[in-house]
Amino acid sequence: MPASMKMYGKHRFPGRLFIVEGIDGSGKSTQLSLLHKWLESEGYVASFSEWNSSPLVRDVTKRGKKKKMLTPMTFSLIHATDFADRTEHDIIPPLKAGAIVLADRYIYTAFARDVVRGVHPDWVRSLYGFAVKPTVAFYFRAPLDVAMKRILGGRDALKYYEAGMDLELSDDVEESFRIFQGRIVEEYDKMVDEFGLVVIDATLSIEEQQAEMRRIVTEALTGAKKTKVRRWLDLASLGKAPQK
Amino acid sequence: MARFSFFGEGPPEIDLDELKGKLIVLEGTDGVGRSTHVSLLKQWLENNGHAVLDTGMTRSALAGKRLRQAKEGHTLGGITMSLFYTTDFADRLENEMIPALRAGFVVLTDRYIYSLMARSIVRGADPEWIGNVCSFALKPDAVFYLRLNIDDLITRVIQTKGFDYWESGMDLHLGADRYDSFVEYQKRLLAQFDSMVEAYGFEVVDASGSIEEVFDDLKQRIGRVVDPDSASPAGKSKK
Numbered sequence: 001m002p003a004s005m006k007m008y009g010k011h012r013f014p015g016r017l018f019i020v021e022g023i024d025g026s027g028k029s030t031q032l033s034l035l036h037k038w039l040e041s042e043g044y045v046a047s048f049s050e051w052n053s054s055p056l057v058r059d060v061t062k063r064g065k066k067k068k069m070l071t072p073m074t075f076s077l078i079h080a081t082d083f084a085d086r087t088e089h090d091i092i093p094p095l096k097a098g099a100i101v102l103a104d105r106y107i108y109t110a111f112a113r114d115v116v117r118g119v120h121p122d123w124v125r126s127l128y129g130f131a132v133k134p135t136v137a138f139y140f141r142a143p144l145d146v147a148m149k150r151i152l153g154g155r156d157a158l159k160y161y162e163a164g165m166d167l168e169l170s171d172d173v174e175e176s177f178r179i180f181q182g183r184i185v186e187e188y189d190k191m192v193d194e195f196g197l198v199v200i201d202a203t204l205s206i207e208e209q210q211a212e213m214r215r216i217v218t219e220a221l222t223g224a225k226k227t228k229v230r231r232w233l234d235l236a237s238l239g240k241a242p243q244k
Numbered sequence: 245m246a247r248f249s250f251f252g253e254g255p256p257e258i259d260l261d262e263l264k265g266k267l268i269v270l271e272g273t274d275g276v277g278r279s280t281h282v283s284l285l286k287q288w289l290e291n292n293g294h295a296v297l298d299t300g301m302t303r304s305a306l307a308g309k310r311l312r313q314a315k316e317g318h319t320l321g322g323i324t325m326s327l328f329y330t331t332d333f334a335d336r337l338e339n340e341m342i343p344a345l346r347a348g349f350v351v352l353t354d355r356y357i358y359s360l361m362a363r364s365i366v367r368g369a370d371p372e373w374i375g376n377v378c379s380f381a382l383k384p385d386a387v388f389y390l391r392l393n394i395d396d397l398i399t400r401v402i403q404t405k406g407f408d409y410w411e412s413g414m415d416l417h418l419g420a421d422r423y424d425s426f427v428e429y430q431k432r433l434l435a436q437f438d439s440m441v442e443a444y445g446f447e448v449v450d451a452s453g454s455i456e457e458v459f460d461d462l463k464q465r466i467g468r469v470v471d472p473d474s475a476s477p478a479g480k481s482k483k
Contacts, residue, residue: 004368005323056324060310060331069306071338073255073380077331078307081324088321118256126376130323 011132015095016224018217019106021188022140023181024162025147026202027209029104031140034210035217036102043226047094051105054085065161072117075161079110080127091132098225107131108139108195112187116180117167135220138213139192142202144182151177248345251357252379255338265345266470267382269356272390273433274411275401276451277458281390282354284459285466289350294470297344300354304335315410322367322415329360330377337381345382350470357381358444362436366429367416386469388462389446394431396452401426 018035020028032048039046052061061078064070070078094101107128114124151158152174160166163173164180191197198216200209246260248267254260270278279300286296302308311328314320320328333356341351357378364374392400401407407422409415413429414422441448447465451458 005370005373007370007373056314056320057307057310057328060307064306069335069339071255071334072257073334073338074306074331077327077334081327081331084324084327085321088324120253123253123376123380126373127327129370129373129376 005130007129008131009133011092011095013092013095013132014098014225016100016135016220017091017095017103017132018100018136018138018220019103019134020138020140021105021108021197022142022202023144023147023184023188025150026140026142027150027206028138028140028202030206031138031200031209031213032102032104034206035213038210038214039100039102039217044100044221044224045094046100046102047090049086049090049101049103051103051109052079052082054082054089056085057082065159068160068166070161070166072114072119072166075117075166076110076114076119076124076127079114083107083110083128084130087131095132100221100224103134106134106137108137108188108191108197111191112184115187116164116183136216137195137197138200138216139188139197140200140202140209141185141188144178144185146203147181148178248382250379251381251383252376254380254382255334258338258342263342263345263382265347265349265351267341267345267351267353267384268466268469269353269358269384269387270390271355271358271387271437271446272451273392273397273430273437274408275397275404276390276392277400277455278354278390280455281459281462282352284455285462286352288463289352289466289470295344295347295349296352297340297349298352298354299336299340301329301359302332304332305339306335307332320415322364322369325367326360326364326369326374326377329363333357333360333378334380341382353384356384356387358387358437358440358446362433362440365436366413366432386465387444387446388465389437389441389448390451390458391434391437391448392451394427394434397430397434398427 020032022028036046036048057078061082064074064078091101091103110128111121111124115121158173158177163177165173165176167176167180169179170176192199200212202209246263248260248263270282272278282298282300286298289296302311307328311332314328341353344351361371361374361378365371407426412422412426414425416425416429418428419425440446449458449461449465
């Protein structure tokens with residue numbers, strides 16, 4: 001018999017879950033990857049899970065997006081399926097084992113995007129009711145212009161759904177992206193109090209943001225499990241790797 | 245006044261006033277003969293001049309194929325499976341059923357959210373959670389619950405296709421082998437369906453008779469839904 005499903009806030013695991021949120025171009029992925037390297041150098045086992053990355057539904061999402069088959073409802077549900085698969089395979093097991101899990105985007109991404117697409121806020125919140133509540137949820141708040149510059153400078157083409165073109169906000173992709181992201185920022189700002197998101201000012205230098213993140217994470221790590229991985233690596237570097 | 249409504253909040257941008265057709269659901273456990281009756285009923289309704297759309301689980305253009313493949317791999321977690329089925333259902337609701345209802349079709353669906361909820365709950369999902377998730381569905385005009393008790397169900401499955409992995413709930417480790425597991429799993433599903441009869445207004449159809457007997461029963465009942473004004477069942481006046 002499978003364990004009965006637990007709802008948001010009811011999970012009790014020895015591990016820690018840190019997640020980052022923010023619009024595209026807010027710098028959240030850079031910060032998470034710096035945090036990941038630091039945690040490992042400190043001797044913690046940290047695993048990483050990214051939004052929309054489950055191999056189970058990858059082809060469905062890709063094809064649905066390419067052929068513009070997705071409605072706001074199926075867009076929402078297919079991302080929830082992806083998230084459920086990662087929760088059941090990549091998030092809960094390491095947390096049970098006492099490890100640290102880092103997630104680039106989490107349920108708040110769905111709450112922001114799906115609501116902007118017209119899905120009912122209460123429905124999408126209950127949809128993700130099975131999610132594990134993060135130990136700390138960081139929200140990288142960046143002014144739209146700053147984020148836009150980073151995005152548009154970085155790559156050539158905005159994708160259809162990423163720019164919210166399905167909402168028919170504007171025929172111009174860049175304009176559509178700007179309006180869409182602006183609405184997403186409004187949704188994020190509303191969630192800061194609702195979910196206790198920890199706001200990081202994404203206009204600060206990379207170093208300042210990272211120092212702030214590490215300070216907050218350090219507090220949340222009291223009693224967390226470290227591993228012997230680091231010692232093995234040290235031995236390995238001396239040519240005395242332990243036998244398997 | 246729109247004839248249709250949603251259980252909760254519906255998908256965005258759907259005008260209920262535009263929906264004209266009839267939405268008819270056949271529900272029941274595995275092996276009760278739902279799909280046989282859907283195809284018989286479709287033909288009968290079409291012979292009587294109704295345009296019919298028939299649909300069923302894992303048949304969506306968006307997710308159907310991948311969902312069927314994933315089931316072969318036996319690696320789906322319970323919540324993931326519930327949501328994958330819901331995605332498949334939503335795609336068919338928005339892109340098949342609703343457009344057909346708009347065009348005045350009779351939509352005949354082999355299973356609906358009730359199967360989805362029953363399977364999820366048997367797999368440990370919170371009943372309130374899955375109920376909320378499925379609340380974007382349209383309330384159907386009628387739900388016919390084809391019911392067989394567990395002993396008849398076993399006899400029928402042995403005579404037909406045998407014990408399938410998922411239909412036996414093998415992922416739940418309920419019994420020593422497929423037979424034990426099938427019995428326990430289907431018992432639990434039956435209990436879930438039975439508990440929905442009143443809450444969702446199912447019409448219980450005794451599925452223990454011959455195909456002809458059950459079909460006649462269904463024709464009577466469905467005739468009342470598609471031709472509510474005519475005193476006689478759909479077929480007679482038009483044949």
